Every structure is written in C-alpha cells, then in structure tokens.
Amino acid sequence: MMSDLGLILIITGSAILVLAALLFWYAQRKIRAAYMNLQESQSKLKDSKRNIETERREAFLRLKDEIYHKRKNFELELRRDRLDLDRLQGKLNSKYENIEKREQQLDDLRRELQQKERNLSRSEDMVRANEIKLKNLYNELIAKLEKVSNMSRDEAKRALADTLEAEVRLASQKWIKKADEEAKQTAKEKSIEMIVSSMQRYTADQVAPHSTGIVHLPNEDMKGRIIGKEGRNIKSLEQATGMEFIIGDSPDITISGFNPIRREVARRTLEKLISDGRINPTRIEETAAQCEKEIEEIIEEHGKEAVLEFNLQGVHPEIVTLLGKLYFRTSFSQNVLQHCKEVGMFARMIAQELGLDGSIALRAGLLHDIGKAVTAEVDGPHAQLGGDIAKRCGEDPRIVNAVAAHHEEIPFTSIYGPIVLVADTISASRPGARRETLSAYIKRLEKLEEIAGTFEGVKKAFALQAGREIRIIVEEDCLDDEASLMLARNIARMIEKEMNFPGQIKVNVIREKRAIEYAR
Template identity: 35%
Template sequence: MEIVIGLVIGLLVGATIAYFIFGRKAKAQDQTHQQEAEKLLAEARLKADKELADARLKAEQTFAEFKDKQEEFKKQKIAESREKFARYKEEFKQEKAEELVELRQKREALKEEQTSMKEERASFKADLDEILKAKENFKQREAELQTSKQQLAEEIDRTRSKQAELDTQHERFAQELEKIASLSQAEAKQRLLEEVRAKAETDAMSLRRELLVEAKEDAAKDARKVVINTIQRMCAEMTIENTVSVFSLESDSVKGQIIGREGRNIRAIEAATGAELVVDDTPETIVISSFDPIRREVARLSLKRLVSDGRIHPARIEEVVAKTRKELESGIKEIGQKTVIELDIHGLPAELIRMVGRMRYRSSYGQNLLKHSVETAHLCAVMAAEMGLSKKQVKLAKRAGLLHDIGKVADEDNELSHALYGMQMAEKLKESAIVVNAIGAHHDEIEMNNIISPIVQACDAISGARPGARREILEGYITRIKELEDIAKKNEGVNSAFAMQAGRELRVLVEADKVSDTHADELSFKISQEIQETMQYPGQIKVMVIRETRSVAYAR
C-alpha cells in the first residue's frame, strides 16, 4: 500500500514537474510564434505599403497622361473649330463679295439702261426734229416737183414737134436714096437677105465638115460609151426596206410578261432600245417599229433572248440590251470583213470595214445601202475594164464604188453632205487621193480630177435608177423622224430621245439631277413649239418628257 501511495505521489510529483517544464516550453514556443507572426505582419504591411505607393504612383502617372491627352484633344478641337470658323467666315465673305459684285453689275446695268434711255430719248427728239425738217423739205420738194412737172410737159411738147420734123426729113432722105440707087426699100432688103443666106450656107458647110472630122475621131469613144450603157441591163435584186419587224411568240401568255406590271417591262425595253413595241390582238405576234434598222434589230434580238431566258424585269432588260448591242457591233464588223473579202478589196482600214458593215442596217430611199454599194462596186469594176483601164485602176474603181456612200453611216451628226463627210473620213484614214476625190465628187459637190470619179458617179446613178430600187417616201419619213429626235437632243439635260408610233409621239428621257419636274413641263412645251415652227407633218405629235430617279446599291 505504501508502495502504491509512493508511486501515486511520485506520479503526481512527476506530472507536476512535467507540467511546469512543458508549460514553459509551450510558452516559449508561443512567444516564438508570436514574434514570427509579428515579423510576417510587418513584412506584409511593408509590402502592402510599397504596392500601394506603386499603385498610387501609376495612378498619378495615368492621370497626368490623361490630363495631357485631354489638353491635346481640347487644343485639337479648338484648332478645328477655328479652322471651320475661318472657312465659314471665308465662304461668307466670298458669298458677300459675289453678292456685292452682282449688285454692282446690276447697278451698272441699271445705269447703262438709264443712259441708254436718255440716249434713246435724245435720239427720238433728234428724229422728231429731222421728221419736222423732212416735212418742210417735202413741202418744198413738192413745190419744186410741181414746177418741174410743168417744165417737163413743155419739154415733151417741144420733143414731139422735133420728132415730127425728123420723120419728115427721114422720108425725104429715103426718097433721095431710092433715086440715087435706082432701088426701092423692098428690093434692097431682098438683095441683102440673099447675100446673107449665101454666106450662111458656106459657113454651115464648113462647120459640117469639121463636125464630121470630130465625129470620126470620137467614134471609138462613142462605141465604148455604148458598151457602158449596156451595163444598165445588169440584173440586180430589187430591195425595199421596211420600218417594222415581226417577232413571233410561242404563246400569247408571254405577252403579259413582256408588258410587265403596269407596263414597266415594255417601257424599259422601249427606253433601252429606242424602238416601239406594238402588242395588239394579233395572236402570238409582237410588232417592233423603228425607223433605225439597228435599233429594230437590237430590240428583236433582246426580246428573243429575254423570252428564251424567262427572266423579264427592268434590270435584266438593260443588261440584255447592252450585251445584245455589243454583240451586234461585233456582227457588224464581221459583215464588213465578209463584204471586202467577197469583193477582193485589200488594205481597208478597220474603221472603214466597220462602217461598211453598218451599211447593212441603213437604207437610202428604201434601197439597202450595203447592197447598193456592193452593186455600185461591181458596176464600177466592169465599167473601168470595158473602158480599157489598167488593173490597178479597176481595183481603185471597185474600192471607190464600195465607199462612195460611207458618209451616210457616220457615228455622229454633221452639217456636211454625206459625200463631203465621207470624203473627209476617207482622207483622215489615209485612203488613196483618187478614191477620196471619187467619194466627194459623186454628187458634183467638188471638181473631178481623175477618170475614176465620173465612173463612180455614173454607176451610182445606174444602181439607184433601176425600176423599184428606191422609194423616196420612206427616205422623207426617216428624215422627219431623225429631225424630231435631233430637236429634242439639242436641249440641255436631255439624255436620249426616241420617236415612236411613226412619228406621232416623241419620248424624251432627261437626267433627273439636271431637270426638275417644273423644268420638265417647260421642256415639253418648248420642244413642241419648236417642232411646230420648224417642221411640217400631218396630224399632231405628242411630246412626252420622262424624268426618272434611280437609287442603286450593292450588297457584297
């Protein structure tokens, strides 16, 4: 028991000692941990203070930069405002200066008008004084004339008495001459006539002998002329051009698509091609009408392509018409090349070849111009060969015959005749001087200087004089239609003009940015008045001015 008590006491004492020992160690460790915590806290505070100082410094720098930029932006805006103010000020000064100049001009014009009125008043007063003086002079002159009239009557009486005396003396002299010559007046007259007749017969015989000699000398030339005249019997096709083309449709349902909603498609086709489309009750048929065959052909080919494609709307119509016109121009060049190859003409400039192709779509008095020119070229070659000219001259004659009407297919209008303008074109394109003269002289507008020129003139007349070859009514109609369009085109702001319905309607397309609605009304009235004053036409002509605004944008 004592042992147990001793053990318990020993354990208690050991536990107490251990408690004190471990308590001190724990207290020492707590102090160490507290010191380390305080050290870490101090370092954290130093680091935080440093970061805060850096952040504050950066913020101050950023604020300074922002302030500088703000000042710079402010200065820039102030400078721009000053520039705008200066510009507006300058514009205002300029406007005021212009107004001041205009006022000065009006003031000067007013002064000049006042001066002119004063001068006119002074002139009127002077004229009135002159009239009064003239009236007085007229009265004096009237009195003088009356006196002169009396003197003239007295002079007439004296002249009559002298004439009677002269007649008496003439009869006396005639009687004395008859006595001297032993001949009466009738006998002397008869003898004089016999002498004159004998002299005339002698002169006539001499003249007849001279004419016979000249006739023998020119016999060969006359024979060649007879051969030339037989060329008129050359067989050639008779062609009469029409002013309409007929376009056939598969069914009448296509007509509605061509017309479009409220007629917008047909208006777009007519505006783009310049030809009129006549859609009536004729089954599966549309009539294309235009005096210009090229416009008519463009309209026909465009319609054919649109109907085949099925997409018919204004934008597509303009695209197809532009493409068709380009292809037709290419076809015109091919026609020209084919023509010169068939005629065996070499070295012709590309521009003249293109214009030869354009002849296919041009008529003269109803005769197709290309066929007429080709026929003239053949006639010129035959005639030159029959006249015994060299091969080179025969080729020149054929070349001149083909090009003699080239001035009729000019791209632009001019005031010269087609012969003179064609001569200028050929000369500009370095054609032979002989060909140039033949073109300009085939209507006797310039003097002929070579043998080819009269050949071209004669063959042109032969080709045009064939029965049924030409029809002057069509040419007059085409001229009238062209004059209608020219009257409209010469006005400012007009983009294009097309004569429709056989010249009964003139459609004028104007530029919307140059012609206002009010001006459009004035323009239609002005054109109608000019047509009335300068042209002769049956019935009435409707002038329609079309002003259209388009807004186009592209989504890409």
C-alpha cells in the first residue's frame, strides 16, 4: 500500500516536473518571440524615422529648386518685359521724332503752297490778258481770211469737214483692208495648226482591212463540182446569193456584183461549200441562208461596237444597222466604217480646238457616210440619202445638215458642216488610207477632162473634189441654156460609159455672158 502511494507520488511529481518544464519552455519561447517582435518593431521605427527624414530633406530640396526656378523665370520675365518696354519706348521716341519732322514738312509745304497760290493768281491775270489779246487777234485774222478767200466762216468749216471726212474714209478703208488681210492670214495659220494637230493626235493603221470578191479553189476538179451537172449548182448559187460567179482559166472564182453585203454572203457561202465538200442545190440554199444570218449578226455587232466605242446615246436602231453595213463597204479600198470613225474623231478634235461641242461634231462625222449603206438599193447622192436617214431617225438638225452637205451639194446651215467636210478630206487624204496610186488618180482626172473636151462648145473643163465633180465652162455664143442642159446630160452618160468610179460624179456646166468696157 505504501509502495503504491509512493509510486503514485513519484508519477505525480514527475508529471508536475514535466508540466513545469513544458510551461517554462513555452514561456521562454513566448518571451523570445516577444523580444524578436520588439526588435523588429524598433527596427521598423528606425526605418520609418529614416524614411521620414529622407522625404523631408527631399521635399525641402524640391521646394528650394522650385523656388529657385520660379525666381529665375520671374527674373527672365521681368528682363523680357523691360526689353519690350525699352523697344516700345524707342519706337515711341522715333514716332515722336517723325511726327515732328512731318509737322516741319507740312509747315514748309504750306508756305510753298501759299507762294504758289500767289504765283498762280498772277499767272491767271496774265492769261486773262493774253486771252483778250488772242480773241482780238483771232477776230482780226478771221476777218482778213474771209476777205481774202471770199468765204464765210460756215463755208470754210464745211470745206474743212469735207476734206477731213475724205481723208478719214480713205485711211479707214486702208486700215480695214489691212485688218482683213491680217485676219485671213491668222485664220489660215490657225486652221493649218488645228488640222496638223488633229492629224498628229490620231493614230491608225495605214490601210484598214477589207474583204475581197475572189475565192481560191483547192484544185481544178472543184470547178466542175461547183458548176454541177448542166450548170445546176452555179445557177443555184447565183439565185441564192444574187451575185454573178465568174469562172475562168485561173484557179480562182471571182464574185461580181454591186451589193457588197450580198457579195460577202456569196463569198462565205462558196468558201463553206468548198470546205464542206457537199455541193448541191439544197445544200447551197441552206448554206446561203445560214451565211445571211451570220452576216446580219456581224452587221449588228459592228454597228453596236461603233456606237459603244464613242459612247453615243440615243442612237436609232436603223442607224446602228446601217453603220454595221458600212463595214462591208469600201471606197478606193478604204473601209467606209473605219473612214467614218476617223472622220468622227477628226471632227471632234477640230470642234474642241474651236471651243465648240465635240460630241455633235463626233456624231455628225460618224454618220456622214451613212447613205453609202443604202446606195445599192436607193438611187441618189449618198450625202443627201444620209441626211434623209438622219432626219428620219430624229437626229439633231445640225447633224442632219452636216451629213447632207459634206459634199457641198446643199448649203451649210451650221459650223459643223464645214468641220465634217474638212475631217472627211483629212481622212481620205491620210497617207495609206486609200490604195489608189498617184498616177491612177491623175489619169482618172485627165480622163474626166478629156471626155468633157470632146464635146463641141466646151471652152475649159476642170476636175474638182478628187474627181467627184467636173466643172465645164462653155462658149456662151455657141450654146444656149437648153443646149447647155443637154451637154451636161450627154457628158454624164459618156462618163458612165467610159469610166469606172465609186459613188457619183457631179457634172457642172457653166455658161455666162460677160460685158467688159474700159473708162479712159
């Protein structure tokens, strides 16, 4: 029992000692932590004091710098203001000095003006006295002149006025003549400059492409197949196309006819038949009908391309079709549609140089040969036919007149007519535009004059307008008016019989009676 109690006491004492040791260790740890916190707090306090001191010193330095800079700026502003004040003071002083000088000058001028006024008064008195003397002398002179010339004053005035009027009239006539000559020379130089400028600004192929009426055969056997049994195939071709097919010894077939579109249909039909190999009347009719449709499409295509190329608005469909037909029309081997485009561009350039409406000139130039598209079906001058077509299709009256008058068959009513005439001449005479040689051209003109000279009563004959007109002057004593009319008809018939020419030729017979006498 005593041993158990002692054991319990020992255990209890041991537990107390352990607990006391733990409490001591925990107390030591807390004390150490508190000490460390204290040291850390003291360190932070010192750091805070240092930072506060540093910031205070920096703020003080910044404040000193700011005060220093402000003082410097203030001193600079003050110095600048002083300089401005000095300059203003100098300007004021100089102005005061100038004002004093001007006042002195004004005083001098005032004294000078007063002196001049006194001199002027004396001069006026002298002038009045001289005027009185001159009037007396003038009256005496007039009286002496009237006595010497036996003329009154009014009669002398009229004579002097007549003499002056005659001299002025003569001088004005000379001046007007000189101004007229200068104006003509200036107009000529300006017109040459505009035409040369227009020709230089336009660039085109020398010779436009054109179709031919000759078809080459691959061999001699093809001729017999084209002719057919008893000529049935060649007759069908001529009936279907309306053209004449000339077959000779050469390996070619020539298509002859006045209608260029029908001639192109015939050429295409024959070429397709040759390439296909099947040649019979039925096939010929089918191929001809097919080629006609193709040509119609090509005509519409070229007409629309011409209109779109120049961005024309409100063009009648009939005119579009006729423009397309001109693609197959040639004049001296020059493609007429290309020629119309050139004339339109030249006319626009010339109109713009003159300050006119270039769009009207362009439209008139493009349509000027539209009548050539119908000359195969309608008789008459192509210019007048074109004017009728343009009028029927609602074109501007200025365009209608320019189209109808571009060969001077009717008078011009606007400036656009002469512009189109000039542009037409430029396009036709452009190097390479037409294939007619100079020798052939001269021979054609000589042939015209030679035909006219074979008739009795013809005094002189002149080929004009590149062979489009023959002007004949007859003996007025040999032929009367009716005989002159018959002479024009006979010469026209002879030209048609003897010559080949495009379009038409105007036969102009002139008969006039002149009476001349000299005053000596």
